[in-house]
Amino acid sequence: MNETRDRILDVALDVLGDNPDAGMGDIATAAGVVRRTVYGHFPSRLDLVRTLTERAVAEMTAVLTEANAAHADADATWVEFIARVWPVAHRYRVLLALRRGEYGEAIHSLLGPVDELLADLVKRGQDRDVFAQHLPAGMLSQLAYGVVFAIADSDRSTVPLDARAATITSLLMLGVPESRALALVGDQA
């Protein structure tokens, strides 16, 4: 019975990923269902987006706490995190675009916990001089994983290749020296 609902959610992620401005009709059609049916499961577009966001938050916090538990050094943890979060970021790339505009506030509030975890990680790295301190932890973490999302977003074909590039780039902007960054990603390639 949840079968249709799940399919709608999956397809919505796809469709919105290609075009964040796609309407309920487009999503319905792509899911092989009528628009009215979508409204049967999600009373409003906002409900759909919110559900999608909740999914993303759940997956990302899971990944993030996992990565946090495993390692000691902040930079290694970051690498671990990006590696695991990459497919997720790619799937939910739509949220990057949707964060601005109508649903921005709703999404932002749901993403709050993730942002905090991320900021904590960066802060930890800054405190131990693993990460640079030219920006406050909150902003730096936003930019760093914003870049990861941006690369995941720009990538519409070559998935596995650019995860490495995304990791390196984010490490660099966190202030990790290039040599160290290369060593870190080389470790687990």
Place this chain on the structure above:
Amino acid sequence: MNETRDRILDVALDVLGDNPDAGMGDIATAAGVVRRTVYGHFPSRLDLVRTLTERAVAEMTAVLTEANAAHADADATWVEFIARVWPVAHRYRVLLALRRGEYGEAIHSLLGPVDELLADLVKRGQDRDVFAQHLPAGMLSQLAYGVVFAIADSDRSTVPLDARAATITSLLMLGVPESRALALVGDQA
């Protein structure tokens, strides 16, 4: 006679900067004019956006060629460029948001020349081992100045402070070592 037109353009930059989804009506009101008048100067919303973009391109290419002419090293040129382009990026921050969505294609095509200049600069840096080579020049340049715009965008009050942070961050992700980056921005602070 162009007075009204110019005011509309200036105000549009403001209004759209705050809310990229603002309508012609909002812009008109903010400019102290009636919606109909705006359509008198710009037959369509696209015309308005295009004009705005053309302005931005003109200013940015001017700044970029200036910076290119002045220095020899790619990283120093980059610093020079960011310093000069910062106020411009802040003014035209709306284009970052508008680049996705309806007018994306139009904006992107107009921005082409700027992208090329930027990519050339990064390429030059990569060829001389000043910049990292983990990403192709085209993409790296996009990300680096994307970050600058992102910081300019997130900044809604403290203007002069974060230009420095933006420069450092972009240098880092270009692969410039932190010590060198700090020296470069220290030079001209």
Place this chain on the structure above:
DNA sequence: AGTAGGTTGCACACCAGTGTGCAATGAGAA
């Protein structure tokens, strides 16, 4: 006074998307 041009204030047509109501259908479970 007369004229030209930018501006105004409507009204209008139009479009795309959202969300709702309701009866009909169809397939699977009791």
Place this chain on the structure above:
DNA sequence: TTCTCATTGCACACTGGTGTGCAACCTACT
């Protein structure tokens, strides 16, 4: 077979934005 429930196919109301047409207006300049 009968009951149930998701799905369907319309029709509908509503919203918010775009772009146009046109007469009136006001101001500056001649």
